[in-house]
Amino acid sequence: MAAFLPPVLSDTIVALSTPPGAGAIALVRLSGPNAIALTDDVFSGKRLRDQPGNTLHYGTIRDGERILDEVVVSLFRAPHSYTREDVVEISCHGSDYIVQQILGLLTRRGARLAEAGEFTKRAFLHGAFDLAQAEAVADLIAANSALSHQVALQQMRGGFSQELRALRARLVQFAALLELELDFGEEDVEFADRTGLVALLQEVQVLVRRLLRSFELGNVIKNGVTTVIAGKPNAGKSTLLNALLNEERAIVSAVAGTTRDLIEDEVSIEGIRFRFVDTAGLRETTDVVESIGVERTRKRVQQAALLLYLTDITLNTPAEVKAELEALNPDQQIPTLLVGNKLDLASEAQIEAFRRLPDTVLIAAASGAGMEELQEALLARVRGEGLDQTGATTIVTNLRHARSLEATAAALDAVLIGLNTGTGTELLAADLRQALAALGEITGEISSDDLLTSIFTQFCIGK
């Protein structure tokens, strides 16, 4: 049997699974056929090979006569482990020196240092979970907000995979009938009911498109929303940023043009991360350093997911602001929120003029007035295009998955067009096969070595 296993699975891998550096405890993990025997070579305590799985053992790690550390060893026996192989975890003291010594001992005895993500890759190759679930493990580790955590956890536990498998299963049935028709060749039989197929394809297409739409929000949940704060010098951009961040991060001064470079910081508002970028004020300038800043601002606005355009309502009219926005964001490609600042200093008439504008929030950044409305407006801009409209319980956060879903949707469209125009079975079957392949790529039912390598090398070592 062993000869048929891919060679990578016949060796025993080892890695530090906790972050390097000084700490209370460090965990060195081994997985593979020799994990237990190798540990027995260096562990003085009970003989691990005689112990059942899911047990803990206290003892020392020794290099010959020399005691390296006092440790606790956890024993997992295949297939009841994370990787589905024999796994030993050595919990030693959190010292880089001790860890290096233990890794050295074990590699000298034949263990191989694990590559990034290799434990999880083995779990995948042994069928512990599918590719989308494995990718969610990395997302879970990286999650830094309540929402990104929730979405990653749901995906890791197989929520998304189940939905995809159900979609795929419905298509497979029809694909099989079409293939059967092809087998009968000349005889011109139709096993697959064309009307039923159209209905099914349309239904599946709705679900695929819903998942695709959820990616807009998914991407925001995972990567945050890059929100550029722009406006004329002294509109109060840095004060606004400080108010949003609740701290003195940007330098604030009364001299126009203080912020010459870009300042970035992140705030999580109800589980969604906003990455605020403060920019140099926009004005015609002869100062060389400052004009570089202005150019950078324009570029940055083009890359923003959201533009917060800040204006001092005591100094500017709505018409002027409109013209400034027009210049900055000509086709209104970047979703924009207009923020009128200095509410506390403005006249009734000035306030009224700005209140009438759409997508506008009035604030006094210095005192914090209107900040709650601003946060609500920010959330509404993001959620408006996401969760509420998708109605999906599953949210796609992974670009690779979104691409595969796009390919699925395109192939399904091709089948639908084919059915409408009476295309022959052969082409229908080919397009349907393509849709199935694209769906299968997400969960890894269909995968290549290159794909697996590119996915798992993005993991940390020891995961």
Ligand SMILES: Nc1nc2c(c(=O)[nH]1)N(C=O)[C@@H](CNc1ccc(C(=O)N[C@@H](CCC(=O)O)C(=O)O)cc1)CN2
């Ligand atoms: N010490 C330790 N903690 C860890 C992990 C680990 O590998 N080691 N994990 C790694 O990421 C995560 C937990 N994931 C795990 C998933 C499955 C199994 C496991 O042994 N499953 C067996 C036995 C189940 C049982 O006894 O009920 C199985 O499914 O058969 C272990 C950890 C987080 N914490």
